[in-house]
Structures are given as structure tokens and as C-alpha cells.
Amino acid sequence: GNSVTQMEGPVTLSEEAFLTINCTYTATGYPSLFWYVQYPGEGLQLLLKATKADDKGSNKGFEATYRKETTSFHLEKGSVQVSDSAVYFCALRDSNYQLIWGAGTKLIIKP
Amino acid sequence: NAGVTQTPKFRILKIGQSMTLQCTQDMNHNYMYWYRQDPGMGLKLIYYSVGAGITDKGEVPNGYNVSRSTTEDFPLRLELAAPSQTSVYFCASRPPGDSNQPQHFGDGTRLSIL
Numbered sequence: 636g637n638s639v640t641q642m643e644g645p646v647t648l649s650e651e652a653f654l655t656i657n658c659t660y661t662a663t664g665y666p667s668l669f670w671y672v673q674y675p676g677e678g679l680q681l682l683l684k685a686t687k688a689d690d691k692g693s694n695k696g697f698e699a700t701y702r703k704e705t706t707s708f709h710l711e712k713g714s715v716q717v718s719d720s721a722v723y724f725c726a727l728r729d730s731n732y733q734l735i736w737g738a739g740t741k742l743i744i745k746p
Numbered sequence: 747n748a749g750v751t752q753t754p755k756f757r758i759l760k761i762g763q764s765m766t767l768q769c770t771q772d773m774n775h776n777y778m779y780w781y782r783q784d785p786g787m788g789l790k791l792i793y794y795s796v797g798a799g800i801t802d803k804g805e806v807p808n809g810y811n812v813s814r815s816t817t818e819d820f821p822l823r824l825e826l827a828a829p830s831q832t833s834v835y836f837c838a839s840r841p842p843g844d845s846n847q848p849q850h851f852g853d854g855t856r857l858s859i860l
Contacts, residue, residue, distance in 0.1 A: 678838075
């Protein structure tokens with residue numbers, strides 16, 4: 636079946652460090668891929684998405700590239716800020732148009 | 747803009763009690779969803795609805811019921827609360843059309859069953 640695997644957290648970085656959060660998936664066909672972010676005490680909100688192979692989604696300095704050959708959609712940011720502290724979820728849209736979610740990765744940025 | 751509103755934010759129930767988690771959205775979205783979020787796990791879909799009068803089971807529907815009498819409201823009911831239902835519950839909605847459009851989430855309801 637379809638599944639999403641994310642690197643375990645928490646990930647702790649200093650401000651201005653480079654961020655990578657790994658996400659790999661298992662799916663039939665070519666699903667759309669998403670990163671959602673959950674700030675403390677809030678619901679999830681879409682960060683970025685990619686709908687086909689080699690697409691790059693980007694938003695707020697975050698980027699992720701849809702890599703079909705490695706079935707991956709890793710999230711990156713060149714210089715993180717304290718305000719980026721949150722839980723990040725990778726997800727895919729399956730053939731029934733439902734979202735399949737990874738377990739989430741908690742990111743902690745220290746000043 | 748209100749978006750997706752969930753009530754209550756927190757609740758403690760005793761085993762066997764019942765309650766309804768409320769969800770309302772003011773964006774005229776057709777699609778609505780209920781998820782549960784357990785520690786260290788991704789969101790699991792409980793029920794979803796593609797429009798008023800239509801509901802379908804998701805991955806983990808047992809122990810829950812839903813109704814969708816209006817476009818705006820999508821309540822989730824627990825009839826006989828069990829400790830396994832301790833979780834954070836999120837309601838979400840999405841407009842019709844392109845299924846790649848983002849889901850809009852409420853702030854969640856933290857439910858403890860003791």
C-alpha cells in the first residue's frame with residue numbers, strides 16, 4: 636500500500652543553519668506530494684507541493700524536489716530562523732484523492 | 747476570516763461517555779475531513795464527506811460517526827468513549843475541483859479518555 640516515511644525528530648539546529656528533512660514514499664503511479672507545517676497550538680497548513688516528477692515546490696525559503704528515481708521529496712532550507720520551529724509533515728495524495736501522511740518531524744531552532 | 751473552526755479545544759471524558767466534536771467552515775468547501783493525530787504517528791483519516799448528505803469511511807472509522815446535513819458543518823460523534831480514542835482530532839476542508847488544492851485545517855481538539 637501507499638506510505639510515507641520521514642526522518643525521526645526532533646531535529647535541533649542553530650539559527651542560520653542549513654536544514655534537510657528527509658521524506659521517502661511508496662506508492663503506485665505518480666502521486667502528488669506535499670509538505671505541511673504545524674506551528675505550536677495550531678492546525679496544519681500547506682507549505683509547498685509538487686505534482687509531477689522533477690517539479691520543485693517552494694515557499695517561505697523552503698524547497699523540495701519530486702525525485703521519482705529515489706521516491707523522495709526532501710525538504711530543505713538554506714538558513715533557518717527561530718520562527719521555523721514547528722512540526723513538518725510530508726504527505727502524498729493517493730489514487731482515491733486522499734492524503735497519506737508521514738509521522739511528522741519536529742524541528743527546533745535555537746537562537 | 748474564520749476558516750475552519752473546531753470546538754471544544756480540550757475535553758476530558760470518562761470511559762463510556764459520549765460527545766460530539768464540532769467542526770464548521772465558512773469557505774463553502776465541498777470536501778470535509780476528520781483526522782486523528784496520535785503521538786509519533788501521522789494523521790489518520792476517520793471519515794470524510796464530499797458534500798452535504800454524503801459521508802464515507804476513512805482508514806480508522808470504528809467507534810465514530812459523522813453527519814453532514816449542511817455544507818458548513820461536519821460533526822464527529824463518539825458514542826462510547828474508550829481510552830484508545832485519546833488523541834488530537836483535526837477537521838479539515840477543501841474546495842471542489844483540483845484535488846491538489848490544499849486542505850484547510852482547524853486548530854484541533856485535544857481529547858483525553860480516562
